[in-house]
Amino acid sequence: MSKAGFIDPFEPREIRRLVARYGSPLLVIDCERIRVQYRRLQKALPGVQLHYALKPLPHPAVIRTLAALGSSFDLATTGEVRLVSRLGIEPQRCIHTHPIKRDQDIRNTLAAGVTTFVADNPDEVRKFRPYRDRAELLLRVSFRSPGAVSDLSRKFGCGPERALELARLAAKLGISLRGFSFHVGSQAPDPLKHVEAIEACAGLLAEARRAKLGRCDTLDIGGGFPIDYLQRVPDIKRFCAPIRQALAQLPARVRVIAEPGRYIVGPAAISVATVMGRAERGGLWWYYLDDGVYGSYSGQMYDHGHYPLESLKQGGERHASVLAGPTCDSIDVIAENVLLPKLKPGDLIVGRSTGAYTWASASEFNFFPKATVVSVNEVLGDRGTVEEV
Numbered sequence: 001m002s003k004a005g006f007i008d009p010f011e012p013r014e015i016r017r018l019v020a021r022y023g024s025p026l027l028v029i030d031c032e033r034i035r036v037q038y039r040r041l042q043k044a045l046p047g048v049q050l051h052y053a054l055k056p057l058p059h060p061a062v063i064r065t066l067a068a069l070g071s072s073f074d075l076a077t078t079g080e081v082r083l084v085s086r087l088g089i090e091p092q093r094c095i096h097t098h099p100i101k102r103d104q105d106i107r108n109t110l111a112a113g114v115t116t117f118v119a120d121n122p123d124e125v126r127k128f129r130p131y132r133d134r135a136e137l138l139l140r141v142s143f144r145s146p147g148a149v150s151d152l153s154r155k156f157g158c159g160p161e162r163a164l165e166l167a168r169l170a171a172k173l174g175i176s177l178r179g180f181s182f183h184v185g186s187q188a189p190d191p192l193k194h195v196e197a198i199e200a201c202a203g204l205l206a207e208a209r210r211a212k213l214g215r216c217d218t219l220d221i222g223g224g225f226p227i228d229y230l231q232r233v234p235d236i237k238r239f240c241a242p243i244r245q246a247l248a249q250l251p252a253r254v255r256v257i258a259e260p261g262r263y264i265v266g267p268a269a270i271s272v273a274t275v276m277g278r279a280e281r282g283g284l285w286w287y288y289l290d291d292g293v294y295g296s297y298s299g300q301m302y303d304h305g306h307y308p309l310e311s312l313k314q315g316g317e318r319h320a321s322v323l324a325g326p327t328c329d330s331i332d333v334i335a336e337n338v339l340l341p342k343l344k345p346g347d348l349i350v351g352r353s354t355g356a357y358t359w360a361s362a363s364e365f366n367f368f369p370k371a372t373v374v375s376v377n378e379v380l381g382d383r384g385t386v387e388e389v
Contacts (some may be wrong), residue, residue, distance in 0.1 A: 177214025292325010
């Protein structure tokens with residue numbers, strides 16, 4: 001048992017119990033680990049309002065758990081807007097941050113009561129002219145970060161030298177400007193790009209305010225906070241130390257928000273797959289699992305992820321082995337040269353830190369179903385701690 005009576009669903013005995021009850025493959029979400037990650041980041045960035053970005057793991061149990069902690073939410077699509085609305089999340093706790101939107105996306109979001117949007121170019125700003133009495137904007141600024149796993153500023157954001165021009169356009173059109181935003185990229189290697197972006201945006205906020213271009217009282221510092229996969233990363237408090245120092249230089253009137261996703265949910269879930277069959281090929285044992293890169297390991301294709309893998313079978317000599325997914329596609333290989341004991345059909349393989357950009361981007365290619373999601377340690381009112389599919 002873990003603290004406060006919660007179970008540890010990542011412990012081998014519990015993993016086997018969950019598979020016996022719900023089958024395989026599974027994505028097991030530990031809501032207590034979500035709480036731990038949220039509080040760690042909250043402590044590392046005191047005074048910063050955290051908006052959980054839904055896209056890494058848009059599961060109701062995650063949203064309910066974070067809502068109970070006081071989290072706000074970062075939405076990017078009409079589907080995400082509708083999901084939080086169904087779960088009763090107050091629209092005042094949400095922002096819509098996709099820089100490129102259809103008119104119907106804007107209308108759907110406003111209809112749900114969410115009024116803060118992000119734009120990064122003149123065409124996008126002009127889309128808000130019909131809604132200028134209801135909508136307000138954050139202008140997204142680009143800070144290229146080639147060292148990040150995903151350099152998001154390659155696709156979105158205006159150059160810092162163009163930001164004030166964009167702010168003047170918004171003012172000319174009568175659209176309320178709340179401030180600026182940036183995202184330095186996913187799984188940032190260090191905090192220096194955050195610091196650079198904060199300092200640049202502080203100057204933009206000051207200039208825009210002097211020019212009376214809007215309220216200019218908000219800075220969105222995005223996400224990108226790293227987690228451990230196969231390699232260790234700095235502790236979040238140490239990683240955020242330079243960011244805290246940079247934020248301390250901002251005027252007291254500036255509200256700072258952030259959009260964490262991976263940091264909150266990545267370590268809070270595991271993938272559990274079962275060996276369907278095996279074959280000896282080229283002197284190596286190949287083990288074919290009921291989950292693969294078209295399923296919960298899709299992050300290897302789309303997110304450049306490499307996850308810690310282990311067999312629940314202990315003991316015995318270990319051999320270099322191959323873990324393959326279930327589909328008929330030869331690209332569906334999870335890992336090669338993994339040291340494993342000799343396995344047989346029915347043995348379990350666990351992928352750790354698989355909460356972000358895995359199940360969320362999985363498909364049912366070849367008609368293999370996506371993993372069943374089981375949330376554990378969610379607290380739902382009088383029902384206490386529960387386990388839900």
